[in-house]
Amino acid sequence: MANERRKLLEVSGLTMDFGGLRAIDSVGLDIHAGEIVALIGPNGAGKTTFFNCVTGIYTPTAGDIVIAPPDGSSRRINGLKPNAITSLGMARTFQNIRLFPAMTVLENVMIGRHCRTRSSILDVIVGGARTRREERETVATSYRLLEKVGLADLAGEYARNLSYGAQRRLEIARALATEPFLLLLDEPAAGMNPQETLELEALIARIRTDNELAILLIEHDMKLVMNISDRITVMEYGKKIAEGTPREIKENPKVIEAYLGEEAHA
Amino acid sequence: MTHFKKSLGIGLWFMFLTFPLMVVRVNTIDNVIEWRWSNVVWVGACAAAIAWLWQFSIERRAARHAAALADPHPQAKRHTLAQRLSDDPALTRRALIVAGLLAVVFPWVTSTTQNFYHINVMVSALIFVVLGLGLNITVGLAGLLDLGYIAFFAVGAYTYALLGQHLALGFWICLPLGGLVSMLFGLVLGFPILRLRGDYLAIVTLGFGSITKIILENWDTAFGGAAGIAGIARPEFFGMTLEGRMQSVYTYYIVLALVAATIFIVTRLKNSRIGRAWMALREDEIACEAMGVDMARTKLSAYALGAFWAGLVGVVFAAHNTFINPDSFTFMDSAMVLAMVVLGGMGSILGVIIAALTLKLLPEYLRAFAEYRMLVFGAVMVLMMIFRPQGLINDMRRKYELDTADDADGGDDNGK
Numbered sequence: 082m083a084n085e086r087r088k089l090l091e092v093s094g095l096t097m098d099f100g101g102l103r104a105i106d107s108v109g110l111d112i113h114a115g116e117i118v119a120l121i122g123p124n125g126a127g128k129t130t131f132f133n134c135v136t137g138i139y140t141p142t143a144g145d146i147v148i149a150p151p152d153g154s155s156r157r158i159n160g161l162k163p164n165a166i167t168s169l170g171m172a173r174t175f176q177n178i179r180l181f182p183a184m185t186v187l188e189n190v191m192i193g194r195h196c197r198t199r200s201s202i203l204d205v206i207v208g209g210a211r212t213r214r215e216e217r218e219t220v221a222t223s224y225r226l227l228e229k230v231g232l233a234d235l236a237g238e239y240a241r242n243l244s245y246g247a248q249r250r251l252e253i254a255r256a257l258a259t260e261p262f263l264l265l266l267d268e269p270a271a272g273m274n275p276q277e278t279l280e281l282e283a284l285i286a287r288i289r290t291d292n293e294l295a296i297l298l299i300e301h302d303m304k305l306v307m308n309i310s311d312r313i314t315v316m317e318y319g320k321k322i323a324e325g326t327p328r329e330i331k332e333n334p335k336v337i338e339a340y341l342g343e344e345a346h347a
Numbered sequence: 348m349t350h351f352k353k354s355l356g357i358g359l360w361f362m363f364l365t366f367p368l369m370v371v372r373v374n375t376i377d378n379v380i381e382w383r384w385s386n387v388v389w390v391g392a393c394a395a396a397i398a399w400l401w402q403f404s405i406e407r408r409a410a411r412h413a414a415a416l417a418d419p420h421p422q423a424k425r426h427t428l429a430q431r432l433s434d435d436p437a438l439t440r441r442a443l444i445v446a447g448l449l450a451v452v453f454p455w456v457t458s459t460t461q462n463f464y465h466i467n468v469m470v471s472a473l474i475f476v477v478l479g480l481g482l483n484i485t486v487g488l489a490g491l492l493d494l495g496y497i498a499f500f501a502v503g504a505y506t507y508a509l510l511g512q513h514l515a516l517g518f519w520i521c522l523p524l525g526g527l528v529s530m531l532f533g534l535v536l537g538f539p540i541l542r543l544r545g546d547y548l549a550i551v552t553l554g555f556g557s558i559t560k561i562i563l564e565n566w567d568t569a570f571g572g573a574a575g576i577a578g579i580a581r582p583e584f585f586g587m588t589l590e591g592r593m594q595s596v597y598t599y600y601i602v603l604a605l606v607a608a609t610i611f612i613v614t615r616l617k618n619s620r621i622g623r624a625w626m627a628l629r630e631d632e633i634a635c636e637a638m639g640v641d642m643a644r645t646k647l648s649a650y651a652l653g654a655f656w657a658g659l660v661g662v663v664f665a666a667h668n669t670f671i672n673p674d675s676f677t678f679m680d681s682a683m684v685l686a687m688v689v690l691g692g693m694g695s696i697l698g699v700i701i702a703a704l705t706l707k708l709l710p711e712y713l714r715a716f717a718e719y720r721m722l723v724f725g726a727v728m729v730l731m732m733i734f735r736p737q738g739l740i741n742d743m744r745r746k747y748e749l750d751t752a753d754d755a756d757g758g759d760d761n762g763k
Contacts, residue, residue: 136637167639175637181630184623187747191620192627196639198620202648205619206612216619220747237746259639 086113088149089263089295090135090171095144097127097134104130106319107144110297112263114151117289117296119306122316123339128299129176131316132267135297136173137163151262168196172256173265176299178248180255182241186232189240189251190223193258226254229291230284246277250284257288263295264288270302278302282309307331315339350402358395362387408734450603454596466595470667472707473602474660479687479703480609480696481656486685487694487742488622489649490629492549495556496684499654501563501676502529503661508576508671509569518582522662529658530651537650541643544632556681563673575672582666598667605663606700609656613696616652625649626694690731692738701739 090112097105105127112118120128134141140160149155150170158166172193181189198219204212227233230250235243243251249269256264269285270278282305289296300306306313306327313330315323317339323330330336369386457465482496503525510516510524540551563570570576581594582601589597616622624645627635636642665671687706691698710720731738 138633138637162641163633163636164639164641167637172639173637175634179631179634179637181627181634183630183742184626188623188626191747192623192635192638192640195620195624195627200620202616202621202652205621206615208615212619219620255638 086115087151088113089151090297091145091147091149092135093145093147095131095134095146096142097130097139098142104319105134105141108316108319108321110314110321112295112297114262114295115289115293116311117285117298117309119298119300119310119313120316121300121303121306121313122322125318126316127319128316129267132173132265132297132299135166136171136265137161137166148263164196167259167261170260170262171265172259172261172263174249174252174256174267174269176267176271178245178252180240180243180248180251182239184240185236186238186240186243186251187220187223187227187236190226190254190258191219193226193255194219194222197258197260223254223258226257229257229287230254246273246281249273249281253284253288257292261294263297265297267299268301269298270300270305278305281305285309350399350406353402354395354399357398358391361394362391365390404734447607454599458592458595460592463592463595466592466599467667468708468711470595470599470602472704472711473599473606474664474667475684475687475707476606476700476703477602477609477656477660478684479691479699480606480613481653481660482684483688483691483694483696483699484613484616484625484656485649485653487688487692487699488617488629489625489646490693491646491649492545492552493650493653494549494553494678494681494685495559496552496653496657497676497678497681498556498559499529499532499657500661500664500680501559501673502532502654503658504665504671504675505563505570505576505661506658507662507665508579511580512576518580518662518666522659525662526655526659529661530655532658533651533654534647536654537647541646553678556676556678560673560676560678563676571672573673575670575674577670579665579669579671581669582663598663602660602663602667605660610696610700617694617696621645621648686728690728690738692740692742694742695738695740698738698740698742 088111090110092108092110095105095108095110096103108127108131110118110120110131120131122128130139133139135146137158137160144159145157146159147155147157148169148171156169158169161169181192184192198215200212200215224233224236227236230253232243232247232251232254235247240248240251249272253264253266253269266285270281273281285296285298286309288294298306298310310327313323313325313327314321315330315333315336322339323333323336325333366387369390370383372381372383374381453469454463454466478496478500481499482493485491485493485496506525506528507518507521510521511518516524536552536555540548543551564573566572581588582598584597588594624635624640627638627640628642628645628649632642635645664675668675683706687703688699690706691700691702710717713720716723
């Protein structure tokens with residue numbers, strides 16, 4: 082099924098060295114339109130480093146990262162700045178929540194609109210009709226996104242006052258505000274209770290259909306991963322050790338040995 | 348009761364500590380030792396009273412903190428005056444009109460043709476209000492600590508002095524030029540420090556401030572050295588040069604207009620895409636960049652705009668004093684402007700204005716206590732850090748409304 086669809090992201094031979102340490106060793110990964118792909122592996126396997134390479138926070142030592150936005154263009158994005166990559170249409174959330182704590186919930190989402198709006202300093206000072214309209218649209222779009230993740234009531238609250246689960250959902254809303262075609266979620270369920278995780282699962286599924294985007298997910302909660310993913314890539318010690326559908330991964334002896342062990346037998 | 352006992356203990360302890368100083372005095376003329384027992388009572392009473400007040404305030408602060416924690420929506424309950432002001436546009440407008448009227452009549456009420464001291468004091472204070480608001484962009488909004496801000500002020504002042512001296516350019520041409528030159532310096536300084544943060548940024552800006560002052564002091568041929576530049580032209584009024592009181596009133600109105608323009612523009616910027624990007628940069632640089640904000644451009648714009656205002660008002664400063672030398676641009680002045688931003692509350696425009704006026708006007712009118720100035724200054728700073736670390740006035744976040752029904756509806760339709 083996957084092969085019929087357009088490839089949105091194609092990573093091949095990605096390698097990242099930190100001094101003498103090879104954090105990622107020649108890892109490849111494809112994501113197709115509308116897919117949810119999970120990246121799993123034990124702690125320290127290099128999953129977040131992989132994310133950071135793809136989103137431009139690190140410049141990879143070797144390998145190619147090519148994105149093909151739905152508009153048909155295609156581009157190698159190695160070494161681009163994070164904001165440029167976000168403008169191209171890939172948005173992420175962070176493993177350790179990185180909101181803007183002293184700004185309101187709504188403003189946090191509005192920051193996501195930054196790269197989709199144009200007003201310059203001069204425009205803002207003059208305050209022309211176009212600038213005001215853009216500002217109104219920013220507020221309206223951000224508000225709708227808050228409604229989608231169920232935070233509309235808390236729009237005026239400071240982000241730091243939100244509960245942990247709400248902060249995670251706010252990060253997702255903020256990433257969605259950048260109008261991505263590919264959303265990268267770094268452990269979105271970390272620290273959530275089972276109920277919240279269930280809600281998150283529903284939210285991710287809803288986002289995929291509503292916004293027509295693909296999702297790359299790092300997650301340790303195996304129930305969530307198995308339920309939601311179309312395909313799973315497993316990493317260990319910086320190397321890719323397996324790739325396949327949830328069922329294949331569950332039965333892959335290498336994965337069982339490395340990581341899933343008890344989960345798979347249970 | 349425990350407070351009372353503790354205060355009493357502290358009082359006794361202070362009586363004991365200060366005993367040799369406050370009680371025993373050797374009178375070398377009569378060769379006798381005087382015992383001033385009444386002093387010890389005063390010391391004890393004052394120490395106990397201050398200790399009691401101290402504990403009381405600490406406890407109240409703790410109680411308030413606990414109450415705020417227990418209350419899930421603290422913002423909804425606590426309505427400070429500033430909060431009410433920002434929430435109610437009608438009230439804001441009225442307050443602005445009153446403040447504006449007071450500012451406009453001020454020079455006529457407080458001065459005579461002979462004595463216009465108050466106007467000149469106010470001009471100096473307003474110059475620092477603009478400086479504070481400018482630095483508020485860099486430090487308060489964008490979170491880029493700048494310890495050499497006064498250097499941009501110097502650039503503006505010297506730009507006007509030199510252009511006036513060599514090219515005989517007038518005040519009104521130099522006003523924007525001073526701002527632009529200063530902005531250029533802001534950009535030049537901004538580029539190398541794009542990657543720096545926190546302490547490192549502070550050190551580089553501190554160095555920039557010092558370097559500027561040292562160059563001004565030592566390059567005699569270009570900048571007049573430590574003697575500075577004298578005989579700078581005052582602002583001309585449609586080709587005329589005003590005299591005495593009228594000149595001061597005129598300068599006052601120029602600065603006042605500058606203050607008003609600064610407030611207007613900074614408010615606009617703050618509640619816009621640009622201002623939000625600055626604040627996001629202050630909050631979390633990595634997340635800010637990952638959300639599509641161009642960090643280099645945002646940082647540079649914050650630096651350049653902050654510098655622009657310093658340069659602009661530097662021109663006014665030079666024109667007002669008709670004489671400048673490097674001593675007006677010391678680190679103490681940078682620290683003073685920074686103190687205004689911190690005391691007023693990072694990012695809060697009203698807070699910075701109040702802090703700037705207080706810090707400039709109080710020392711001026713309390714010259715009698717000039718010896719204790721730094722003591723009081725230090726004490727106030729320490730007390731502020733303990734009781735109101737967020738500054739005098741909290742930076743109030745604007746409430747965004749989904750305004751005008753048709754717009755909201757249009758938006759919803761798109762969403763569905």
